[in-house]
Amino acid sequence: MHKSATVAAIVAAVLLYGPPAPAADPPPKAALCAACHGEAAPSPYAGVPTIHGQPATALENALYDFRATIRPCRKPECSPGQSCPELDFCAIVRDLSDEEIAALAAWYASQPYAPLPQDWNxxxxxxxxxxxxxxxxxxxxxxxxxxxxxxxxxxxxxxxxxxxxxxxxxxxxxxxxxxxxxxxxxxxxxxxxxxxxxxxxxxx
Ligand code: HEC
Ligand code: HEC
Incomplete structure (x- = not known):
């Protein structure tokens, strides 16, 4: 009875306020991604794009393309003095299930984007x-x-x-x-x- 009361309260809250905000907790595999893409935007490495705040469909397409090996997955470019992550991006994406791809794309899309400060002409x-x-x-x-x-x-x-x-x-x-x-x-x-x-x- 306690449980159904809770469910009723959640249903009422969803009806009143719309769908709940995206879960704040990242999907489990995001811990691996953070080694190269950073815990938050912007990306810490030169050859690595910022994925926080990017559109979910583009993130999802990219992960499907890497997994299908129709897009080259590369190593991060590390500046002198910067320690390079010893992880194989191609192997990591090959292991992702469709569900993991959907969860990662949705979570990264819900995160704030931040531009990388760089030299410019x-x-x-x-x-x-x-x-x-x-x-x-x-x-x-x-x-x-x-x-x-x-x-x-x-x-x-x-x-x-x-x-x-x-x-x-x-x-x-x-x-x-x-x-x-x-x-x-x-x-x-x-x-x-x-x-x-x-x-x-x-x-x-
Ligand atoms: C070993 C480093 C490394 C790890 C770990 C890594 N990535 Fe990447 N990722 C890269 C590099 C390098 C690129 C750029 C590849 C290229 O040259 O196009 C990239 C590109 C991407 C892109 C394409 C973005 C775009 O703008 O097109 C997505 C999406 C992505 N990674 C998601 C992930 C996710 C999700 C994880 C964790 C499951 C992850 N990456 C783990 C290095 C890494
Ligand atoms: C008709 C719409 C359209 C136009 C016009 C367009 N783009 Fe894109 N662009 C896209 C979409 C959609 C993506 C996401 C790629 C995907 O999902 O495969 C993209 C991706 C990219 C990427 C890859 C970014 C990444 O993170 O890997 C680059 C670079 C890019 N566009 C540059 C350009 C430039 C430069 C121009 C103008 C000369 C341009 N685009 C014009 C739709 C467009």
Whole structure:
């Protein structure tokens, strides 16, 4: 009777206030992910993207693609003096079940995003901002800072990760949505450098 009263109270609370907030506790495997992606945003390593606050669908797609080995999983890039995690990302993602992928994607998507402070070049960034507005903003909205449209947040991702990601799309190592695929292949090397500098520009 006590139990059913509790259940009734929870049902009433859900009806009154909508679905409960996402559980604060991370799924068990997130402890492994934290070694490379950090406990919170931003990512602590150059070649490792920030995954906290990214759209759930993009996170889920990425994990399925890594598991199916249709996207290259790499080692983190560690700066001199920074100790590198001794973990095999490819082996870790190969072991994830569909349920674990769904839980990890939902939990990371519920966490706050934070841009990585980096060096940036103002002249190139101004050019990059114009390119972004013309070609990328329709999906990567809010100047590349919004997780809407299921498009990954680009602003404040590590520069070297962005270079690798763009190269992967251009060299068929990663599958992009059709409209972006065409766009990203038309960019010159200078355009790419400019876009990356814009994404590295500090957020006011
Ligand atoms: C040994 C280090 C390491 C560990 C541990 C690790 N990752 Fe990664 N992860 C990386 C690297 C490096 C990349 C970038 C790969 C590339 O070059 O595209 C990455 C990329 C990703 C991406 C793609 C993000 C994007 O923006 O496309 C997701 C999602 C991800 N990891 C989730 C996880 C989850 C969830 C876990 C734990 C189950 C985990 N990772 C554990 C190193 C790691
Ligand atoms: C038609 C919508 C659309 C347009 C336009 C678009 N993108 Fe994307 N982009 C996406 C989506 C959706 C993803 C998430 C990838 C996934 O789920 O596979 C993405 C992912 C990316 C990633 C990978 C980020 C990561 O964390 O790995 C990069 C880099 C990127 N886009 C750059 C660009 C640039 C630069 C432009 C403009 C030249 C652009 N995109 C235009 C939809 C778009």
């Amino acid at each position: 103002p002249a190139l960034a101004a050019r990059g901002q114009a390119l972004h507005a013309a070609h990328c903003e329709s999906c990567h909205s809010g100047g590349g800072l919004s997780p809407d449209n299921q498009a990954t947040i680009l602003r404040g991702q590590p520069k070297s990760y962005l270079h690798v990601a763009i190269r992967d799309f251009r060299h068929d190592r990663r599958i992009a949505v059709a409209e972006m695929d065409a766009m990203i292949r038309e960019l010159s090397e200078e355009d790419i450098a400019a876009l990356v500098e814009f994404y590295a520009r500090p957020v006011q």
